Amino acid sequence: MNDKVLRTLEFDKIKEQLLSFASSAIGKEKAAQLMPSQDFEEVVRWQEETDEASTVLRLKGNVPLGGIFDIRPHAKRAQIGGMLSPQELMEVASTIRAGRILTRFFEDLNEEEHHLKIINEYMEGLFPLQELQQTITYAIGDHGEVLDSASEKLRALRNQLRTNESRVREKLESMIRSSNAPKMLSDAIITIRNDRFVIPVKQEYRSVYGGIIHDQSSSGQTLFIEPQAVVQLNNDLQEIRVKEQQEIERILIELSAAVGEHTNELLENVKVLAQLDFIFAKAGYAKQIRASKPLLNNNGRVKLFKAQHPLIPRDVVVPNDIYLGEDFTTIVITGPNTGGKTVTLKTIGLCTLMAQAGLQIPALDGSETAVFKSIYADIGDEQSIEQSLSTFSSHMVNIVDILKHVDHGSLVLFDELGAGTDPQEGAALAISILDEVYGRGARVIATTHYPELKAYGYDRSGVINASVEFDVESLRPTYKLLIGVPGRSNAFEISKRLGLNDSVIQHARSHIGADTNKVENMIASLEESRRQAERDRLDAADYLKQAEKLHKDLQKQLREYYEEKDAMIEKAAGKAAELVEKAKEEAETVISDLRKMRLEKNAEIKEHELIEARKRLEEAAPSQRKTKKPSSQKTDRIFKPGDEVKVLSFNQKGHLIEKVSDKEWQVQMGIMKMKVKESNLEFVAGSKEKEVKHLATVRGKDYHVSLELDLRGERFENALSRVEKYIDDALLAAYPRVSIIHGKGTGALRQGVQEYLKNHRSVKRIRFGEASEGGTGVTVVEFK
Template identity: 70%
Template sequence: MNSKVLKTLEFDKIKELLKQFAASALGHARVSSLMPSVDYEEITALHEETDEAMTILRLKGHAPLGGIFDIRPHVKRAQIGGMLSPSEFVQVASTIRASRKLTLFVEELLEEEVDIPLLQGKMGTVIPLPHLEQDIRKVVDDNGEILDTASETLRTIRTQLRANEGRIREKLERMIRSSNAQKMLSDAIITIRNDRYVIPVKQEYRGQYGGIIHDQSSSGQTLFIEPEAIVQLNNQLRELRLKEQTEIEKILQELSESVQESGEELLLIVNVLSDVDFMFTKAKFGRSIKGSKPTINNERRVKLNKARHPLLPIDEAVANDIELGNEFSSIVITGPNTGGKTVTLKTLGLTSLMAQAGLPIPALDGSEVGVFRTIYADIGDEQSIEQSLSTFSSHMVNIVDILKKVDHESLVLFDELGAGTDPQEGAALAISILDEVHGTGARVVATTHYPELKAYGYNREGVVNASVEFNVETLSPTYKLLLGVPGRSNAFDISKRLGLSDGVIQRAKSHIGTDSKEVENMIASLEDSRRQGERELEEAHELLRQAEKMHKDMQKQMMEYYEKKDTLYEKAQQKASEVVEKAKAEAEQVIKDLRKMQQEKSAQIKEHELIQAKKQLEDATPKLKTGQKKKAAGSNHELKAGDEVKVLSFDQKGHLIERVSAKEWQVQMGIMKMKVKESDLEFIQSQQKVETKPLATVKGKDFHVSLELDLRGERFENALSRVEKYIDDALLAGYPRVSIIHGKGTGALRQGVQEYLKNHRSVKNIRFGDAGEGGTGVTVVQFK
């Protein structure tokens, strides 16, 4: 991508905006070197990174990117044996800490199950260096000052330094507070010259204190003297400071060697943080312009939905739909000046550059941008004073250069093609240039105010006319792009609105040829048809919104109806069940009375007949339907379009029309079509008739099982085997109670049977039979 087109389309201004969102010098440097790519895979990867960062900003609002520095020069100097300064160590420690905070931030996102594979992958390569950070923090504070804790030797030296300074100040304080001090000193203060403590003595009293003169005032009236009494102390202080400096250099050298050992890890941290900062720089920029991620294609198709020029204020920029590369590869925009044609050109060109640089574009979701090998733009007045070129000549120099290089992978933007010369010759040249570029297969957008080019789109395949709308009522452009409608002159309408007399306007119209009048009338008719079409489309959208609202209301009412119906039905069943339960209780009382009579009068009433009678009463009890829904997942049948199903929530049958998502189907129920979750569907039958096969016989309530099991005469092991099978059959038959006859004998069989029954999960309790049931020779089993 040549630098000239980047300047023409103002890509450098986009980069300046980007820099405002960089969190560090690393991100700033990445923005400075940003260039649009021409590699499809690279562009796609860049947009994936930006989109992931925008997702994080949307969820969290920020990313911890503070405290990042470009420490690569420091690391490289340490790697060749150099000693770093305290401030450089502060930057190294701060950068390590920033990487640690960002790692923790990524871990929090992963715990919240946020999908961030790219950021996770980048931070996964970072090797934490907590020990190096701690070592630096022990030596240097945030202001770059060496701490006393750096070493025991340094702590001792500084303790001696402070004590020595205290003694010096104490002596000097006594001097400046003496009775003669006010007369001999210019001021009662202690100051420092050449790193030694001195006092300001008047010139005439220089011999009173002795010692060394280090400086004098500009007037020469004051001398800064180190009194003889503290010269020795100052000498000791100087020696201690030299020791302090030596120890500090030793500490810094050792710390520099630690940085050298971790040099590769530090450089990796810098590279990763540079990538992450750049990711979020693009994302913050995208958020500021309300941008979106475009779909990138390799077929040089462009489809921008409500695209705005990114350098114009959001509330002022007019959004336009721009499409190129599908049905047509060239657009010719005609119409008067100051209508917004140039802004449309720059919007397309700059948006393409931004997309190929991996930046969000100022357009709505669903926009699509193609990858162009080169973008050429001849926009604006680039007259060269040095070459004494006219406007026309300047444009032609650019156009000649474009024609030499253009190919089928290019996007070419011409502004006011053919302008600056004789209208007839300029129009002819414009048509010829457009034919040449269009013939290469390049994507072309050209603006012109020549009326001859209005017919260009009708005579060439793959070319469409367009214009920028002009409001005659307000005498101002609306800046709205109209594809398929050529621009027309509004000179007569504007003149009339401004007060020009009808006579002058009519005479002017008489000078225009019939063909021109017909073309203008045709364009006016197209504009009227377009406006009417937009009105009708808006009315259709409104009707659709109302229909969707009515459909939702009907669905809601239907669901309320069926829920109310189910509630009433359940209440009715509950009431019926209560009646039956009452009858069962009465029957139970009757059975108790019969048993009593049997015991008292030895009536010949069989126990199994009583149990059978009670079971029949229980079977008469209605089974209540619960609100639990059967799930289609319970069926092995794979649903297909055309299958007859039951919608469980509505208790209605319907047919499947089509699958609308992985978990939803569109179902036709009577005259209604609605989306239903697959879990709310129960398969009934396929559209085509399926051969039915006889079902295998399964033991159930109709399977005959005796109410008694006689084990008398059986061996112990065989008897227990028979008891196990009998209990299963009785449970399957639904019996509430059965009797097992084991006889009295030695009691071994009875004990074994009862032990087995006590441990059976379905047995509620066991008891010996009553006197009329067989006594201790029979065990009566009651099930849960």
Template identity: 65%
Template sequence: MHAKMLRTLEFDKMIQLLSSHASSSIAEEASKKLIPSTNLEEVEKRLAETDEAVRVLRIRGNVPLSGIYAIKHHVKRAEIGGMLNPMELRQIASTLAVSKNLRSFVEGLVENEVDIPFLEEQVNTLPILTALEHTIKDAIDEAGDVLDSASDVLRAIRQQIRQNESKIREKLDSYVRSSNAAKMLSDAIVTIRNDRYVIPVKQEYRSHFGGIVHDQSSSGQTLFVEPQAVVQLNNQLREVRARESVEIERILMELSNEVALVGPEVMLVQDIVGHIDFVFSKGKLAHVMKASLPSVNQEGKINLKRAKHPLLDQDTAVANDIYLGNPHSSMVITGPNTGGKTVTLKTVGLCTLMAQAGLFVPALDGSEVAIFEQVFADIGDEQSIEQSLSTFSSHMVNIVEIMKQVNNRSLVLFDELGAGTDPQEGAALAISILDEVYSAGATVIATTHYPELKAYGYNREGVVNASVEFDVNTLSPTYRLLIGVPGRSNAFEISKRLGLSDTLIERAKGMVGSDRHEVENMIASLEENRLRAEKEADDAHDLLTDAQRFYDDMQKQMMEYYEYKDQLFEKAKVKAAKVVEKAQEEAEEIMSDLRFLKQHRLTDVKEHELIDIRKRLEEAAPKKPEKQQVEVKKTNRVLREGDEVKVLSFGQKGTLLEKVSEKEWNVQIGIMKMKVEEKQLEFIKGEKKAEPKPLATVKGKDFHVSLELDLRGERYESALMRVEKYIDDAVLAGYPRVSVIHGKGTGALRTGVQEYLRNHRSVKKIRFGEATEGGTGVTIVELK
């Protein structure tokens, strides 16, 4: 990619935005070096990494990346025998801590069966250097100071330093608190000069304290004196501090050597965590821009759904559908100045570059972007005073360079093609250039003011017209792109609304050729048809919304009905059980009395008779009624297409469409078409159609339920909620069997899901999937 073209399309500004989301200087530097790739596999890998980052940010909200530093130079210096300072060692420990935190973070995601292959691979490659991290942190604090605990020798030395300082302060405090202090001292304080403790003495009392003068005030009236009484103590303190410095150097050298021993591993940690930070920078940018993952192709197809310019305010920018490719590889956009033509060009160009760089694009899901070897752009006024080039000449210099390099893997963007010269010649030149670029197989978008190019798309195969909309009523552009409709010349309408007389306008219209009138009328007709189509689409959308609301209400009522029915059944069963339990207790009392009579030979009741009586009482306990088999009724009439029948297995009425085999028919039941065995069909002989029951209507409605439910990446509680709703939806849709995908992982989610399914009232049985069905990562559910 040419650096000039990247600047023209403002890719450098997008890189600045990306780098602002980096948590470390490593990721920031990687962002600044990012350039679009022309390799399909590389682009797909980059986008997959970004998609994984977006998914993790959506689930967890943040990633533990704070504390990454560029430590390679520190490690290299340690490897050649250099001594690292405390802050350098602390930065190494901080980076190692980030790697440890990332490992724990990713392991938590994996345990919850979140699909993150990139992060798993990266974390599994991370060297484990926890021991070095702890060694450094035990010796150096966050401010970069060496701790007393770094060594026993250092602890003893610092204890001695504190004792010496205490003696010196005690001696100097006696001077400060003495009765003569106010007279001989400038201030009653103890301070430090040249790393030695001193007191501020007035000039005239210098000889009273003896010792050494280390400094004086700017006026010369105050001398900072180290009294003779503490000179020896200060000397001892300096000696101890010198020993402290030697011990600290020894400790730092020892830590530096430990870093050098694992130098390659430490540098690998920086590379991995830095790259992860860079990938999450792309994920954060996608989140801020509300961007989505585009699919990519090498066929030159572009399909941006509700796309916005990436550098505009995403809350106020106008979204447009932009599609190009088979069968149209060229687009000519016409319309007024400041109407959004150049923004459209830059949107396509910048979104293409972003996708090839592995960034999400600000468009809806399902958008598609082509991978191009080169993206050429001739946009804006690049007039060069130094070269004495006019605007036209400047554009032509760019176009000449583009024409030399363009091929069938190029995206070419022309802004105001042919402008800056005679309109007739400029239009002819623009048409010639477009034909040449099209013949080279390139994908091209051009904007123009020339009316001659409005008809270009009608007589050129592979070319489509487009325009930016202009509201004549408000005399302002709407920034909407209209593909398939060339821009109208609104000069007459605008002039009329601004107050120009009708006479002048009519006279002007008479000077315009008939061909021009025909083109304008055709454009007006296209705009009228577009507005009508948009209104009809809005009406259809409203109807669909109402239907969906009705469907949701009916589904809710169905769920409430089944819950209510189950509650009633449970209540009835409990009540019946209590009645029978009471009867059994009474029966036991009677049997006890009978046994007593028998034992005392007062009656002839035999034991087997007692057992039969007890068995009959036990069988009186309520049991859940089993499903009755549908009785298949026979009919002597031969079924024909168009017959109204009753589908016995569903209890629904339908119409025969066609016979698909000797034993099966295609039957229309409400809005559903399904295959039914002929033995399950009963011919209806002219009987009046009964009004369908509301619940039966819902039962036969197409619920648009998928045959499988994917729970991978879900939390345990939310997964069970989804399973509960899905099984109910599948039962309502009439599915005999569905699949629940829970993945393998640790097995916690799989166990919980299967335990729930075993106890569900609508589940007949469950089993693991076969090898071709997903194995133990999938549970096959058969419904009642």
């Protein structure tokens, strides 16, 4: 991408914002090097990895990316035999530890079955290096100090140091606590000069303590003296310190050599950690600006829903829908200054650059953008004092360069095309430039003031006018983009609102041609029509929401009704069964008593009579109807429109009207139509099977009959035949009322149908439909 275009569209400011979301220096370095790609497959992968990182942030809130350092120079110096400082070794261990913490973090995520394909690929490139980390951590502290545990020799030397320091301090403390000390010492303290313990002695008493003078105060009145009595002890301390330093150097060289042995693995770890930090920086930035993953295409199609300029605060920016590359490839935007034309250009340009750089864009889900081979922009005041170029000349230099390279894979953004010169010549030049770029197949958005370009979109296919809306009442732009509506001049309306005399305005109107007035009136009409259409769309959306809510409520009530009905039937049957069982027990007792009486008194009661009495009693018991639960068994039957099915959750039969999605059908059950999942349907009979069954048998009560018969388009004889058959079916279904649709037409069909119905023995009365039922085009039939 051209660096000038990136600066013009302010992509560098996006990168500056992105830097703050990186956790490490190497992550910030990756973010600072970010550039858009022209490779479609690469852009797709970048977007997918950003989306995976966004998913992790949504699930976990954050990612443990602390403790990562740029250890590349440390590893390379160790590889060639250099000695690393304790601080550098600590950074190496910290970076290894950060990689292992990340590994555990993503292992836990994978156990939760979150699919992070790309991130897992990066994680596979991390080397654990646990042994090296432990070796360094055992010797180097978190603040970069060499620990006593680094070696036994170092521990012993430091123990000697502490012991000797205690001896020196005890000796000096006895001196500063002596009776003469307050008179000879400037202060009763022990201090250090040149790594040796000393005491502050007044100038006139320096000979009392002897020893070595290491320093004096700025006034010269105090000398810092190492008394002769502790000189040898200080010498011993210094000797131990030298040995300690030698041992520390030996330890650092040994640890550096261990780091050098793993230089390649460490460099690979840095590369992976930098990439992960960069990916999660992109995801964090997307979360901050409430961005979404765009759909990508390779054919120049752009669809941005409620797109916002990412550098303008959300509470100020006005979101806009922007379409390009499908029905039209060129947009010409007209409208007043400060109306938002330039912001619209920068929004689409910046969103495209962000998408091609793997960043999510500030637009709603479902937005789509193309991967362009090149993006060109001529935006802003290009006046150059150094090159002695006017605004027009500077724009033309830029445009000439664009025309040298633009092709069908380009997105071109022109701001105020042709401005800065004679209006007539500028408009002609703008039209010619647009024709040239359009002819090469590029996607173009241009802004202009010239009224001649308002008609440009009407004369050419693939070109459409647009404008930024201006509120004449408030004298403010609304910053809303109106695609398909050219901008119109508001000078007269604004002048009138500001109090200019009507006679002056009318005189001004007289100087404008009739064609111009006609175009302005047409644009005003278009704007009003658009506003009305928008209001109607919002009203329709509200009605749709209300209807969907009502539909869901009715479905719920119907389901509850059938469940309650089945429960009551089961309860009643159960109660009846209990009563019968009790009666059977009592009858059994009576029969037992009768047998006993026959045996005792030789009563003439025959056994077969007792058996028959018991059998009649058992047959009298009502059978309890069990409600069939929705079957979990699936069928291989492929459903077709017209099939008779059973809706398991309602235990009702109906027929399929049409398939509304992969797993849902619209089903007619009596007077209700509703969407039902395919898993909730049980096949009863196909449409052909139903016809055969009708010829052979009488339809039962479960046969579905529509509540209306549509005769429109039928011949008279065929219509009467259908009416006769339909009335019979409706009577069998026990419907109290049905409707016959015959239309208005000439009235012959309506008259014939009504004559037949009047003479039918089962018809109670007939009437025309109400206005809401279809009026005189419908006859409502009521049965006896």
